[in-house]
Amino acid sequence: MRDTAVDHRMIMGAPVKARILAEVKDYVAAAERTAPVGRLVSISIGDTPEVAVYVRNQARGANAAGIRFDQQLWNAEISQEDCKARISEMNNDPDILGIIMQRPVPDHIGIRSLQSAIHPLKDVEGMNPASIGNIVYSDVALAPCTAAASVELIKQTGLDLKGLEVVMIGHSEIVGKPAAFLLMAEGATVTVCHHMTRSLAMHSRRADVVVVAVGKPHLIGPEMIKPGAVVIDIGINQITDANGQTRIVGDVDTDAVLEVAGWITPVPGGVGPVTVAILMRNAATAHKRQLAAGWIDQNPR
Numbered sequence: 668m669r670d671t672a673v674d675h676r677m678i679m680g681a682p683v684k685a686r687i688l689a690e691v692k693d694y695v696a697a698a699e700r701t702a703p704v705g706r707l708v709s710i711s712i713g714d715t716p717e718v719a720v721y722v723r724n725q726a727r728g729a730n731a732a733g734i735r736f737d738q739q740l741w742n743a744e745i746s747q748e749d750c751k752a753r754i755s756e757m758n759n760d761p762d763i764l765g766i767i768m769q770r771p772v773p774d775h776i777g778i779r780s781l782q783s784a785i786h787p788l789k790d791v792e793g794m795n796p797a798s799i800g801n802i803v804y805s806d807v808a809l810a811p812c813t814a815a816a817s818v819e820l821i822k823q824t825g826l827d828l829k830g831l832e833v834v835m836i837g838h839s840e841i842v843g844k845p846a847a848f849l850l851m852a853e854g855a856t857v858t859v860c861h862h863m864t865r866s867l868a869m870h871s872r873r874a875d876v877v878v879v880a881v882g883k884p885h886l887i888g889p890e891m892i893k894p895g896a897v898v899i900d901i902g903i904n905q906i907t908d909a910n911g912q913t914r915i916v917g918d919v920d921t922d923a924v925l926e927v928a929g930w931i932t933p934v935p936g937g938v939g940p941v942t943v944a945i946l947m948r949n950a951a952t953a954h955k956r957q958l959a960a961g962w963i964d965q966n967p968r
């Protein structure tokens with residue numbers, strides 16, 4: 668069995684998460700002296716077990732950062748109009764710092780229009796089209812959390828992203844596409860692959876850094892990785908192993924790729940925890956922007 672605690676090829680999420688949360692905690696403590704920091708509201712529509720796991724982790728992250736966290740579970744039958752009306756009220760509520768719309772939502776709900784209904788200054792997940800648009804202009808302070816977490820973990824290796832060949836596998840709106848833009852903003856040369864890419868291995872083998880967000884266990888094997896490369900595994904897949912036990916694995920065959928790669932992120936314990944920490948950093952950024960916009964009364968004591 669591999670010992671992740673002492674393997675320097677493993678980029679562990681926990682210390683990165685701890686560093687970011689400590690920075691946010693300091694910011695919140697200092698900010699509270701002059702301007703109130705509102706609460707984060709997490710909205711889950713319908714009860715989905717996978718959602719409950721990361722909402723719990725977000726709640727813990729908020730607690731560690733000193734930010735209040737309000738978990739709301741809306742009925743699965745709620746109408747689109749009611750959702751929009753509630754979000755609109757939240758946009759106007761000065762005690763609400765940021766709004767998190769958890770995915771997935773029931774089929775009758777249009778997630779994009781709800782995402783657009785969240786005011787850009789309260790969009791702590793960076794998912795509003797306006798926030799995504801800012802990334803195109805290299806204004807990356809409020810970026811989607813998972814995409815930002817993968818960049819943070821690459822930086823953790825000490826490598827300079829300028830001029831590196833990065834292959835992004837997966838191009839979803841929530842992860843792959845924004846990650847590609849963040850990587851470009853860092854000066855990397857980015858190739859984006861998806862299900863129609865002819866030879867994934869041909870691309871991935873050239874890369875100094877491979878970032879994977881697909882949702883297929885063991886998609887990436889050792890033959891697809893250049894020796895010494897960085898491998899960032901965003902995938903979260905629940906599998907039943909040979910002993911009949913369910914567990915979480917990423918998109919990378921971690922044990923095999925570890926023998927080739929220079930660095931690799933584990934699943935669990937890699938990108939997931941850092942995603943939560945970035946959400947809190949985004950909350951601090953939102954607070955700064957709301958202050959700058961004159962939304963929050965300054966009350967120096």
Ligand SMILES: NC(=O)C1=CN([C@@H]2O[C@H](COP(=O)(O)OP(=O)(O)OC[C@H]3O[C@@H](n4cnc5c(N)ncnc54)[C@H](OP(=O)(O)O)[C@@H]3O)[C@@H](O)[C@H]2O)C=CC1
Nearest residue numbers: 813837838839842861862880881882901902903938939942
């Ligand atoms: N750790 C974290 O914080 C987070 C983890 N995740 C995890 O990351 C994974 C991806 O999530 P998400 O981006 O939302 O998923 P989506 O299903 O939205 O996107 C998957 C992407 O993978 C591409 N793809 C599918 N098959 C292949 C293939 N064989 N080769 C190359 N590309 C392929 C798809 O391309 P196409 O559209 O062309 O079919 C699509 O762009 C999931 O496992 C999810 O659970 C997601 C969010 C946060």
Ligand SMILES: Nc1nc(=O)c2c([nH]1)NC[C@@H]1CN(c3ccc(C(=O)N[C@@H](CCC(=O)O)C(=O)O)cc3)C=[N+]21
Nearest residue numbers: 720721724768769770771934935936937939940942943
């Ligand atoms: N609007 C929205 N925002 C999200 O942030 C969002 C989403 N929708 N939909 C799905 C993905 C998935 N996601 C995770 C975040 C943290 C962990 C996490 O902390 N994982 C830990 C352990 C999890 C556990 O306790 O088992 C780890 O990987 O080590 C996992 C998954 C956020 N997502």
